[in-house]
Amino acid sequence: MQTLKNMKTILALLTLTIFLTSFAQAQSGMIKGELKDNQGTPLPYSNVVVYQSSDSSLLTGSITDAEGKFNINVKYGDYYIKISAVGFETYLSKSITVNANNSTVDFSTIKLQEDVQVMDAVEVKAMRPQVIVEADKMVVSVEGTAMAAGATAYEVLEKSPGVFVDQDGNIQLNGKSGVQVMIDGRRSYLSAADLQNMLQGMSADNIKTIEIINNPSAKYDAEGNAGIINITLKKNNIQGVNGSLNAGYRYNEMQNYNTGLQLNHKKGNWNSFINADLSQRGRIRDAGFYREITQNNGVTTIFDQTGKEYVNRVIPSLRIGTDYDINDRQSIGMMFNVYGQDVYHDFNIDTDLKQGANEFIINSDNQIDYRFLNTQGNLHYVHKLDTNGTKITTDLNYVKLFNNGGSSFTNSYFQEGNDQAYAVEKLENENPFAYDIYSAQVDFEGKLFDLIKVESGLKASHVVSDNELNFYELQDNQRELDPNRTNHFIYTEQIFVSIRPNHLYQTRRGVIFNHQLFLYFSQLLGSS
Missing domain, CATH: 2.60.40.10 (Immunoglobulins)
Known part of the structure; x- marks a missing residue:
């Protein structure tokens, strides 16, 4: 009898599940x-x-x-x-x-129309880059295409297959967030907004290919669960000294400009480069809000707001690197990257509040001012074991992230016809932080029987983060620290060993089987 009741319950749940699934599909x-x-x-x-x-x-x-x-x-x-x-x-x-x-x-x-630009009565058609679909990634070849001329790296990226950008500048891959963007196979350690600003200040002429990796293999870090976008920059293959210079200017009530220099020197076994970019990007936005609310007693409340936003960013970046070919199969090199931002953000809102015979005016002045610096150093060694792509790579990395700045929020209250504020509220905060990241990595990549792609690696890293958040209230122009909202966080992370074997079985038609195994040891220490 009990068994019959259980079967009826299971049948009812199954019927309900089918009904709900059908209902969801119907919607x-x-x-x-x-x-x-x-x-x-x-x-x-x-x-x-x-x-x-x-x-x-x-x-x-x-x-x-x-x-x-x-x-x-x-x-x-x-x-x-x-x-x-x-x-x-x-x-x-x-x-x-x-x-x-x-x-x-x-x-x-x-039907899409070709991107044709008219310059001095000459039509310039934007040549489409070649898209190569491989077993584990999609490669967009940008180098040598006309569309790269005059465009930014960000404009090329957001048109790459499967790459979407939302209103906040967050990069998605096939509709999924959490994408990791790498440059020359190395993490950028930038937020979505900082990455967007850096790519907007970089000329697309610097890009060789864009690799879109939906299912990252074991050679990449665990971050980026939605996939990886790897931007590969050009490398010089011409003997002697060569380079290029680009510049642009735009005015929209604020000064906007971008300049870039690419300089290469190749002599004998040495190949060196310098890439420098500097841009200023400004934005002005006007806002207006009007609302009327009538209560049951007939009293009408009117909110009449006007606002104006100013955003100005000065963005310098510098990449310096050199490689030395020891022989046909071995090379060693080093690279140094610097990326910075100096940001000023001002947003003013005037609110006219009317309620019956009473009228008040509130002026809100919000300001954000900060400076951000990202420096990265890399020492790398490559040993090609054969001509079929089997190789061992070694990387030593150091990354320093630094931010110093804060924000202020001021609300001034006025009565109608009086220019003197009867009350003022002012809050300020400071958020300095610094990260030191040390890492060492060895990777192996090869093929067995031309069918099995094998990747494995070892990695160790040490991360120290120092994040301080201070809140202040201003009374009589004197700043007073608010201990209830202020905090100081110091964390240390140590990743001792990361062993990552990966096997990718493939044929000419594509991937058959992908097997990965991770062995991961870490230690996290923190205080606040």
């Missing part, structure tokens, strides 16, 4: 279409991003397949799509509705 639809150029040629590996019509927030995205087709599953709602491909103009659709009566929205064939 979802699809957006599909096909992408071609003006000659009717399919455009594979192009970005298709779906945005919410209500607030233009990024919902999801995908890339077109080898035949230029896309199918994206979405829940019922109002959306619009944005399609981008390197070498073509961006396509932006009108708002569409996916519901029970229109569960599949078919754009049929969308």
